[in-house]
Amino acid sequence: MGLLPTASVIIPDRIAPKEARCLLDTSAQENFVTNELAKKLRLPRTKIKVGFVAAGGQGLTTLGTTTFRVQSTRDSQNSIKIQAYILATIASELPHQEIDISTFDHPKNIELADMLYNKPAKIDILLGVTVVARIMRDRKARIGHSGSPNAYYTDLGWIVMGSVAATSPRSVMVIYGSNPSLEHTMETFWTIEELQ
Template sequence: MNNSSIDNIILATAKVWVRDSSGNYKLGTALLDSCSQVNFITDEFSQKLRLSRSKQYIEIQGIVIGFELPLTFCITTHIAYQPDPEIDISSWNIPGNTTLADEEFHVPGKVDLLLGTETFSSLLSVVQIKLGTNLPILQKTLLGWVVSGRYQTTNNSIKPSCLLTANESLDARLE
């Protein structure tokens, strides 16, 4: 068995409260994506919020700090990111005084929202904590501390992946 180190990447996630059509809040998991030009919401979560299918602003709130952001989302069937399998963080020494934006960032689970570049940038603070050699960083945001970046593991079952969504063109569908 080969026990060489494997580099893995954790993407920044946060638990957020999202206002539904009745003004109540539902808890969702958001992926913070500095490369997306738009915000996305899964069709399943959109239906859970009972949102109409038109241009509409949705307010989200962080769990940690009481602030709201009105955002517009594009609906998609799936947002493809989850750590798989569960990441062992027992030796990472995450400081006890940091409130994580997603306490379950290391546990496989589905993502409900993708917050794009404009939202991502407005959430960032200047403070970072490096957890150690070959470990990710903690980045302070308005949603709490997010964990992201490269880490190493000796577990051969974890394979790096590339996530890609391709949509057929309308021409191809009509043919």
């Protein structure tokens, strides 16, 4: 089973900063935030409908777009501006089951971005490839035997990802963009071409 990288972040707020959990996903071309978190933070939103398709063909529609900042829980100087689409939900709890880390050997000098990376918890924000590429740094640490996940340094702290033992597979959610208006335009164009 693959362990996906997560990070806890702080989102500055006028009343009190809020903590949120991010999934770092290099296969996502966009950033996403849950409607629940956007409401809790009273984030300003721009109404826009963009279609996304989850694995299995399930259609998802955005509830708008918003912009906000996230900070490392360890260093408030590491602040990143995010533009994200708002979705009702991003993913089920990750990881899908608790990971036994008793055999992992975490180096003492690393500060994890998500101290509870091995325990299932909800995902509030998905950071896509453009943000992940910006925050990754060129440092890696092994945290276990061969076949165990590795830790990678980012501006948010050390993230853990890689292969882990699993007792049974669970569902996986994959999202990719769909632009219905462009698809419709192209379909209409080819229909007209065929008629001429």
